[in-house]
Amino acid sequence: MLLIRPTRPHPAPRLLRRPKAALLASAVTVCLVAAGAPAEPLGVGDRIFPDLGNPGYDVAAYDLAFTYPGSNDKPLKAVTTIDARLTSSLNRINLDFAHNTVESVEVDGREAAFTSAGEDLVVTPDHALPLGSVTRITVRHTSDPVAVDDQEGGWVRTTDGLAMANQADAAHLVFPCNDHPSDKAMFTFHVTAPNGYTAVANGLPTGTVKAGGTTTWSYRSQHPMATELAQVSIGHSAVVHRAGPHGLPLRDVVPAADKKELEPWLAKTPDQISWMESKIGPYPFETYGVLMAQASTGFELETQTLSLFEKDIFTEPAYPKWYIESVMVHELSHQWFGDSVSPRTWSDVWLNEGHATWYEALYAEEKGDHPLQDRMKAAYGASDRWRTAGGPPAKPKPPAPGQKIGIFRPNIYDGAALVLFALRQEIGKDAFERLEKVWVRENRDTSVGTADFVRLASAIGGRDLTGFFQDWLYGEKTPPMPGHPDWKQVPPPAPAGSAKKS
Template sequence: MLLTSRTGLRTSSRRLKAALLASAVSVCLVAASAPPTPLGVGDALFPHLGNPGYDVASYDLAFTYPGSNSKPLQAVTTIDAWTTASLDRVNLDFGRGEVRSVEVNGLPAEYVDAGEDLVVTPPTTLPEGSWMRITVRHTSHPVPPKGGRGGGWVRTADGLAMANQADAAHLAFPCNDHPSDKAMFTIRVTAPQGYTAVANGLRGAVNRAGKATTWTYRTQHPMATELTQVSVGRSTVLHRTGPRGLPIRDVVPTAHRAKLEPWLKKTPEHVAWMEEKVGPYPFETYGVLVADASTGFELETQTLSLFEKDLFTHDALPEWYVDSIMVHELAHQWFGDSVSPRTWSDLWLNEGHATWYEALYAEEKGERTLATRMKAAYGASDLWRRAGGPPAAPKAPEDGDRLGIFRPNVYDGGALVLYALRQEIGRTAFERLERAWVSRHQDGTATTADFVQLASDIAGRDLNGFMKGWLYGAKTPPMPGHPDWKPGVPAKAPKTRPEAGPHAGAPHGGR
């Protein structure tokens, strides 16, 4: 994700997941008589996010849009999963909506709320290693309750879109809401005549019945819940072809189609540029979803990145800047979407890489030198570490602040780590590392330790000692090749992005 403000199939294996879930699984094996309680998978930043005891294989989401973006959608969520422990209860993350019924393997099941968990009691215990299907009929609310936190649905001028990062997918539908448990998705959206519905993946059947239409979309690669995208609006879908025949579809408010086209036609070139850097685009399609809404960010929802309309229509924004932001979200398709973080503390792997390619593009196309930007980041790095923690050990967000982990320490601070690594091992080895990283972990999850190990393998020497300070140190280490760079005294920030709004100094990145 990129915080912006412009004023005026390989899922991770059960063995890999076991390391994250080990401490939480024992908590899951509670006696049926114990009170329901919210669980989690042990994430340091979001303790109650995700649930132990099962591995989701697929989601089938069905939403019916009522023609108003302030009224609840009727919804059915079906989850197919394998149990990884014997379960008397199954916890789902679900924090907003009315549950009307729950079935487990076709039989009615009891359920109760516990915090932002929906705790389901199946008719019989589910043995370890068994297949289960959970069907939840519920409402999905686009308007948070008074005093409740936002996230999930974003209301646009003509409908809805989703923005689930980091911990908000479960505000729209029941799920195992943690990036360590990726799954396949089928998404069905029914909307009244005059609306167009889009979602992640490729479009399947379109069925019209009376004054309503149902669209079906399916992913061809596993996806984390935080990357889910569903949009309904008075939209036009534009099709074009990218490198190697890649289908590109853009979704724009029909009223703004002409003004947006000069930007949208750039995407094939952006994809080609990224493929030159890191290898083939990892998914079945790509495109830009333009929302007529004020969000304060852009977001790398898988195969269909979400952008505010004002990014493209604000006359004060230079072309190189808008291009680099488009590349930032595109880069996330490799870094964050295809290769997802095992825990949210690994966020720098997403944002640091997306910021890196944003900055490289600005250097090559906009003559904004990477070294100048990194020197400014180096000067500010100690302050960022003090405020938000080191890049690979970020501080937890404050209660209710779902965007609180998206701080400069993981954006330009994360890119600074990559710059230091390139300085240490050389450009050729670094470029090999980047390609190997997205190839080795495609469709899976990975950790900071995985990245350091791969870097060591490619460099031919142990880099743990070098990387430790850059990733986890309270102070910024000396920059290889730049003995004159001094931390703790921020240089005047280069004009890498326009200064406007409350997040002007914040990195413009995908969540």
């Protein structure tokens, strides 16, 4: 995710999301309540979001079917089908799901009991599920954009329809799932909408079917995906097709009325992909595109193969051209860092945002004459303040209650990019660039952690870098910058009207 932060130079800052109210109690309808011990919410124990994700199974595939009623203030009817392999013997299956109504649940084609516990949907099949078995769970439910309006993500209501913004922990507000990036899966989407609307989702189209006054659009991913990266766009949209490098199919989704005005920005993507490929290797997915939504979110988001942007960023005169292009590259670079190579835990998110910020800044240097070193020196000066406020890059402070987006603070953006700058200084430019290419190649389509990056950097750097990373990623204070002993922390400005001390 890229928040438009007030630390950016030149353009007037866009507002960060305001703190939201605490999550409402789950509205999952309780029906066919299972007998026995009370159902309990579970989680995989993530330090940041301990209640999300669920133990005991690994999702292989999601099939999501949404029926849009033609209004973005009414619930969608939905059917979620999950194919999963059991990693433990289970009598119950916990799914992350909240703020919607469940109509029925089936496990392997047979009706199953279900109830809610916290933000979990707890399913009790009529038979035990043994270790190693493969099971199919089918949930018929609603998916309500209004129910999640006060939350940090989920459905985003646009002026003409809907889009998704599930990062970091909001996919379970849209569909039942194992809502943690450590459990990636294949996705198929079927979106039914009244004729006149266009629906687009992650992956490649597999067909459309018209029936009376509606059209069903289907898409399928070719690579596994984390739930937080799912995207469905429904609106009065134009889909613009072009060829990218090596014949890569590109498709952008824009408001139909603005297609001509936005085309100059869309036309930049092929060259941006080529630039990224020159730095880190082949683009990792089957397609790419930009989704320009008529909505006010306060951020852009790297949803897999179809990055979400506010349309206004491209039409607001206050933003200079170089800045907008670097933001586009930030989200594009996430397709490698964060999407193809996903974080194992949310404390590893610095690997996503630090790398995306790095290539954003490198692009601005090479294409916009804004030196990366100047940006890194400024980041160094603020780094201790960022660590105090938000935690070190690889140990971000958990969000305050009701502030789910709170982990996306400056120290996992420019602060994490600063770690990469220090690493390049430490091991040299050639070794650093080799590390980047090997990292994305060897970890494609997986979820990995900080320790994996440290091991690979040590191997390529030719020495144990554990101590280096310990200081830079987890220290309360910023270490000296290799090669720049003159770089210092910059104290915050004194409050207006305060007396100076001698």
